[in-house]
Amino acid sequence: MIVLSDIKLGNKILVTSALPYVNNVPHLGNLIGSVLSADAFARFMRINGKEVLFVLGTDEHGTTTEVRAMEEGLTPKELVDKYFVIHKNIYDWFETSYDCLGRTSSEANAKITIDIFNDLYKNGFIIENTITQLYSEKSKKFLSDRFVEGECPFCHALGARGDQCDSCGKLLEPNELINPVSKIDGTKPILKETKHLYIDLPKIEPDLMKWYNTTKSKWSNVAVGITEHWLKQGLKERCITRDLEWGIKVPLEGWDNKVFYSWFDAPIGYIGITIESIGDEWKNWWMNQDVTLYQFMGKDNVPFHAIMFPAFLIGTKKDYKLVNYLASTDYLNYEDKKFSKSKNIGVFGNDAKETGICADVWRYYLFRVRPETGDTQFVWDDFGSKVNNELVGNFGNFINRVVSLDEKFFELKKPKGSKKELIESVKPLIEEYKNLFTEARIRDALIKANEISALGNKYLQDKQPWITIKTDEALAAATIAECIDFSKLLAVIYYPFVPKGSEKIWQMLGEKENIVNVGINGAFSGVREETKLTKVGILFEKLEQKSIEEFKQKFSGERK
């Protein structure tokens, strides 16, 4: 079936990955949902001839950071500095090709957040409310958010947090809880008056709806589902300030003991990080309607990107770029369980490196089971079988066959006579591959790449150059030449998934020009005749059953 895409792309593609919360090590589920997906997508758009800006960073404000810092005996600043390095190392190890990497706690982000706030304020979308809030007399501070636990007023589940009941998913205000208890000191908090700022979402809603209705058709199913669930319930004013110290100070007189709620400055962080990285150029991306904006995230992040962030920007009445394609994923579970830091279940970003399995292989499997249409599982046996059969057996082996044949019969020189019939025949599949990527269906695009690669193996099998070499050398030469050209195309289409492997092939083919500059279109031109190939060894190692068993044990959480 031909996959059609109705997405019209401009020449500039802006890509964001949800900003991982800084005070924890991200696990494979976090990575595939946001960072890696955004990376494969950004890489694809580059080889597709687009100008790309890929924005990545860390979300550093909020209550959790304060609590965590307290636990580790650090200041919030020290804590986020420490974890930022950990995050950066993980992204780098996974070959993340970000153009901008930054932090929501930067100066630049504080400035743009305040700018946006001032616009909202000026346009009458900010409301001041005095509310009675829970206050701990023992700790002498207001208890916002997750500092308080109690019974949910809607579903009456116990252990609901102050900002949200995980039981029924409803968003709460902390003072709505029944029988609240302070999580800091265990005391029963008292009610005390405090004032807060709210964003008037109902007032913005009409414009938001207008925009949403023109955009949603391009979003992932889960994103549309979640967004409409929210809209159906009707938007309410939403508090955007907190009684905390760690955060961006509210720029109004008499408000200097309040900071913005981290969910206010976190999405704005995409812009802040861009400014932090490329300065004034940021306007070419975030205030340019010719840009196409793709945002990648896990499904839990959808409301903030589909409703909150667009509402903030619409409320400024300025020409900010709103998301075109909201690419959200479901969850990747671990061997039928959930990833859990405290139970030590699952593979976390820093563990991946220590397995000795290379980043490409991790990337391959994660993209292969990317949760595009429902939750999926990371299963070690499946990891082994998909890597060994698909990545190694199909793609890696094809490349290896070609080099070996060429070495054996033509001393590693590319022979003459490629008819480009294989590469031509595959053009419709390449179009499908491109369309899938354009719709952010990364897993399906990878499956399509595998399909294309398998045709290479079939071609070799059908043409049997190792036999025809004995009777018709020109024919064998043409076959191998054809396969060398095909390798070039494969290197390009696999580049979003396994960049290191692709670059190895590139080196093998003696290509001088950068793989991104050549791109998909350029790859059809093939390899110059007489080119001397360079042997680069095996592209991807197989996973041994024995090590799979070991890893299964090691990450099951049962060992200690």
Place this chain on the structure above:
RNA sequence: AGCGGGGUAGGGCAGCCUGGAGUGCCCGUCGGGCUCAUAACCCGAAGGUCGGUGGUUCAAAUCCACUCCCCGCUACCA
């Protein structure tokens, strides 16, 4: 209870939004081919009343209604 995900060949999945012959992917089983290749590659076969009932339709795995099961979460976690 609430929220979320799911029930498609022996196992694991995609296909469902946008209805058009059960179409496909990985493993497994059986048979064959090939021997260039990382015990890899290629071809073929067996194996499915697409959880159930009812409806809409010329046509339903796909849309609608009802129903039966399974799983996850509700303690940091996406």
